[in-house]
Amino acid sequence: MLNKILIANRGEIAVRIMRTAHALGYRTVAVYSDADKDALHVHTAEEAVCIGPATVNASYLNIEAILEAAKRTGADAIHPGYGFLSENAAFASTCVDAGLVFIGPPAEAIELMGSKRRSKIAMQEAGVPVVPGFEQANASDEALQDAAEKMGFPAMIKASAGGGGRGMRLVREAAQLPDQIQRARSEAKNAFGDDELILEKAVIEPRHIEVQVFADRHGNVIHLGERDCSIQRRHQKVVEEAPSPFMTPALREAMGDAAVKAAKACDYVGAGTVEFLVDKDRNFYFLEMNTRLQVEHPVTELVTGQDLVQWQIRVAEGETLPLTQDDIRLTGHAVEVRLYAEDPATDFMPQTGTLFDYSPAELPGLRYDSGVRTGDAISPFYDPMLAKVIAYGETRTEAIRRLKRALEDTRVFGVTTNRGFLSRIMAHPCFIAGEATTAFLDNDFADDPSMQTGRASLKELGLAALLLSYDDVSTSRWSNSLPTPLPLRLAVDDQYHDVRLLWDRQRLTIADGDSSATLEVTSLGEHELDYIDNGVRQRCQYQRCGDRLYLQQLSRAFCVRDVTHAPVSMLDGGASDRVLASMDGAIIDVRAEPGQNVQRGDTLVVLEAMKMEHPLVAERDGIVETVHVTTGTQVKRRQLLVALSGEETPSNEGASA
Missing domain, CATH: 3.40.50.20 (Rossmann fold)
Structure with missing residues (x-):
């Protein structure tokens, strides 16, 4: 015991x-x-x-x-x-x-399934369908290139060890292959200590559907249905749901049987997940087997009514599985998203900082698996996931609606997150219709405002100006009036706004140039501000931290700084002449040298943070003036790494700065 x-x-x-x-x-x-x-x-x-x-x-x-x-x-x-x-x-x-x-499972099963190369061979022998590819042991760069030329493009490079999208590269043409092989090897070596690679024929716009399996030490193996994990970025899952809206009873039975075969082929014990790619014609192919509990296991727990961690412990103690295959029932629908400290508008760059406020919305049917709380620091050393937000409903529509509202009402202040990005996915017609594939973010969602740097509206600037203008936020202050407009300079990211604030009792007027807007403030609480705009009463959430104000309303969130009295030198641009660290981390590659001619988009240094590599590029054509780091240097966010001279290369005169 x-x-x-x-x-x-x-x-x-x-x-x-x-x-x-x-x-x-x-x-x-x-x-x-x-x-x-x-x-x-x-x-x-x-x-x-x-x-x-x-x-x-x-x-x-x-x-x-x-x-x-x-x-x-x-x-x-x-x-x-x-x-x-x-x-x-x-x-x-x-x-x-x-x-x-x-x-967990026996070491032998982990070792076999931990190698994408060996596990793929084992699945072929077990009669499980696999994606055509090249699985030579310790294949050289030349062997991989030869195999890709014979197999054709597009092709997928994969690290044989590990998972989570690390060491994976989609290659669409031969010219990209050498560089992508090197990057995949480097990332795989850093993440898993093993740079062995394999190749697979890329299945374009598939569904990513996985089956939860469980086995005990007495030879019993069952599956607990599937999860659809098709919405991904960088081969990492963004949204997971159970059951899959693409599933049919016949396909579920066939994939479930294949998953059980996979588990039996490696004498599996405990919780495992067999992942498949499914094309538009519902042909499915083995992708890999994860020999552990999955991030997305809560959706399976909610639709089966089982605690998978409890199952793991019982199996480890030698007990038999608590249910047989015939006992498994899928009821209702569950959807999960991963709330990350990252900025979707800057290619999902991970963020570091302090969580000044983390307050999950309290709603029926919601589950939060969180590892953080208010006041915690988000460091550069680990994965930036803050929490998993999971919604359950009797129907898929109910689960989606609950999850969307939970994301909109959850307060997260202190670091930029993907909260609004996730909320907007929940509202997208393609996702609602159950038609999203692995190409969803690149094709259907690529132009969504949440993935672009947006400008604050005049109304939002007005709310921010009001909240930044007063240290005492008691409602008694609303009885006063400003006889003349109050000038303020506000910074939202790298955008500066010179506004004028005028309020008379509860009426607030904000002006920016020739544009103006008027709002009526109705109440002000510690973290919420109620106001009337165009006859509609609305609410925004906020957190004041010194000269910074974190403001969010539904899927919109941003940080506003009061720079009215900041020195002019602090507000100057010039970022195009400097390459700054995007976050805390370590420099793993320096490609710039003093005197080197560079073009806009050239990678000058590579930063490793949160288990990912982040190439940092020149923002304009020019000449490298100074390099302030070497390989192995630990850097802080916004630390100067490389400076370009004020001159541009003669052949690129007129290039944008």
């Missing part, structure tokens, strides 16, 4: 596992890095042990430190969560050798 479980992970998945473990009477142990000493998962567990510095290789990937933490606390089992060491066969076997129960 297990008594104490160490969770070898962090964030929302560690908290979620602890929730079930506590409900079942187990005590839990958290492990944490120096950067996570005040994290939510640390405070949720009964005991916690620091396992090293912030970098993952020195902490969450440090097997010896984790095993020492288990020994020190007397834990008798380890749950790996997902990511980090969850699909590391050596970790699983080392836990068993140390006398610990590993709450």
Whole structure:
């Protein structure tokens, strides 16, 4: 009988596992890095042990430190969560050798399915359909290029190890192949410690549908239905739902049978997910098997009424599966989105900073799996996911409507998030109709305003100006009047607005140049402002932090700074002459040299942060004047990395700055 479980992970998945473990009477142990000493998962567990510095290789990937933490606390089992060491066969076997129960599959199954090359071969032998491709062991760059030429384009490069979209590149033509192979190898090596690559024929605009499987140590294997994870960016899932709107009873039976075959082929035990690509004609192909609990497991839990973490623990203790295949019923519909600290308008650049306010909306049918709370710092060291927001309804329409409202009403201030982007997906006709494929974001959603830098409206500037103008926000101030307009300079991102604010009792007039707007303020609370615009009473949410104001209304959110009294030098442009760090991180490649001619769009340095590589490019043609970093330099957000001279190359006169 297990008594104490160490969770070898962090964030929302560690908290979620602890929730079930506590409900079942187990005590839990958290492990944490120096950067996570005040994290939510640390405070949720009964005991916690620091396992090293912030970098993952020195902490969450440090097997010896984790095993020492288990020994020190007397834990008798380890749950790996997902990511980090969850699909590391050596970790699983080392836990068993140390006398610990590993709450996951056998090391042999992890090792086989952890290799996209070997698992694909095993699936072919088991009679599971696979995507045509090239799976030579440790293939050289030349072998990959030769195979791609024979196979034809478009082709997909994939890291043989790992997942999460890292080390994956879609190549549409031969000229792109050498550079994309190098980038895929580099990213795979950094993420998984293994740069082996395979090739597959790209299936264009497929559905990404996965099947949840479960197996015990007594030979029982079942599936718990499917999840549709077609809406993706950079091969990472954005929206997940169960059941799939594309599914038919016949297809569900066929994919379920194939998933069970896959699990049996590797003598699987525990929770696993078999992922498939499905074309428009409902032909399906094995993609990979994730030998762990998936990020999107809550949608399966909601439509089956089962707790999959509880199942994992029961199977690890040697029990049989609690249900048979005939017992599984799918009821209602569930949709999940991943709330990230990232900016969709800047190619989903991860964001760092402090969460001044994180207040999930309280609505029926909503579930939040969160790893953060108000006051937490979002660091550059880990994945920037703040929470999973999951909605359940009797119908798909009800679940979507609930999720959309939850996103609109949830307050997140302090860092830019994808909250509005997710909300607008929920309202898109293609998604509502259940017709979204993996090409949805590139084709159907590419021009959505949430993916572009937008300008604040005059009404929004007026609300911001009002809130920034007063330190005392008590409603008694509304009885006063300003006899003359109050001039303010407001900054929204890199845009500056010189506005004039005039209010008489509760009527507010904001002017920007020759344009003006009038609003009637009805009430002001600690975090909410009610007003009437064009006869319609509305509400916005806000958070004041010094000279910064975070303002959001439905799917719109932005940060406004009061720069009325800032020195002029601070407001000057000139960003086109400088390459700044987009976030905290480490420089892993420097391609610029002093005196080098560069063109707009050339990559000058590559920044690694939050387990992803981010090329930083020149904003204009010019000559490199100074390079302030070297490979390995740790940098802070907006730190100067490379400066261009004031001169442009003679052959590019007139290039835009």
